[in-house]
Amino acid sequence: KTAEPDEPVAPSPDRKTQELLADFLPSSQDDLRIAAVLPEQSGDIADRIKAFFTPRLRESINKDIDLVETDHFLIWTDLPRAMRAPLASAAEDMYAALCRQFGYDAAGNIFLGKCPVFCLRSRGEFFRFARSFDDYRESAAIGYTRSVQERGYVHVVLFYQGRSPQEWQRFVGTLVHEGSHAFLHRFRISGLKRVAVDL
Numbered sequence: 446k447t448a449e450p451d452e453p454v455a456p457s458p459d460r461k462t463q464e465l466l467a468d469f470l471p472s473s474q475d476d477l478r479i480a481a482v483l484p485e486q487s488g489d490i491a492d493r494i495k496a497f498f499t500p501r502l503r504e505s506i507n508k509d510i511d512l513v514e515t516d517h518f519l520i521w522t523d524l525p526r527a528m529r530a531p532l533a534s535a536a537e538d539m540y541a542a543l544c545r546q547f548g549y550d551a552a553g554n555i556f557l558g559k560c561p562v563f564c565l566r567s568r569g570e571f572f573r574f575a576r577s578f579d580d581y582r583e584s585a586a587i588g589y590t591r592s593v594q595e596r597g598y599v600h601v602v603l604f605y606q607g608r609s610p611q612e613w614q615r616f617v618g619t620l621v622h623e624g625s626h627a628f629l630h631r632f633r634i635s636g637l638k639r640v641a642v643d644l
Contacts (some may be wrong), residue, residue, distance in 0.1 A: 461578045465497040466596045490558030494519060498561060505577055506570050516540075517554055522564040524605060532564060535617045536624065543628045555631045561600040562624070571604035588619040590626035599627040 495512060502510045502521055513520040513529050518536045522529060544551035565571050575581040579591050579602070588603030601623045605616040 519559045520562045563602045565604040588623045590623045592630045
């Protein structure tokens with residue numbers, strides 16, 4: 446089961462994602478049409494996201510969490526090292542497929558800086574992250590997408606406990622499901638233009 450949390454009504458001390466977003470002013474006065482991030486801004490925004498999450502994740506979730514960075518994603522994970530390259534490839538393959546499907550230039554970046562993805566290796570870590578960073582308490586979820594429309598921000602959280610190729614495929618399916626929510630969030634509200642591409 447996957448789920449999308451509702452936006453919180455009021456801040457609380459443990460809602461750490463809100464600390465990051467407090468400095469991300471809307472790109473537009475119209476909160477439903479956040480402007481596209483300029484290429485020269487993407488690196489700075491991604492650096493701010495990395496500086497925010499890396500120490501907090503290692504302190505509050507698992508000291509072994511590492512960052513795997515791709516062209517479009519910041520993937521924090523404590524999965525075994527042998528699984529990290531396939532995980533990064535799955536995320537970028539998903540991005541390319543979504544760009545083809547929706548007519549967006551895959552050389553561009555639809556996300557605010559890069560899309561944070563938190564791939565954790567236990568249900569306990571998943572729920573610890575969900576509660577402390579997003580105040581999200583859906584007890585049956587295996588993944589969710591956090592979308593903060595007025596800031597143009599989105600991240601994906603999921604966990605993997607499998608050992609077989611079939612379980613890995615189910616995990617990748619969850620990544621694609623939630624990653625598609627993240628992509629569509631930005632595509633729908635960012636004012637980004639469709640471009641003609643060969644399908």
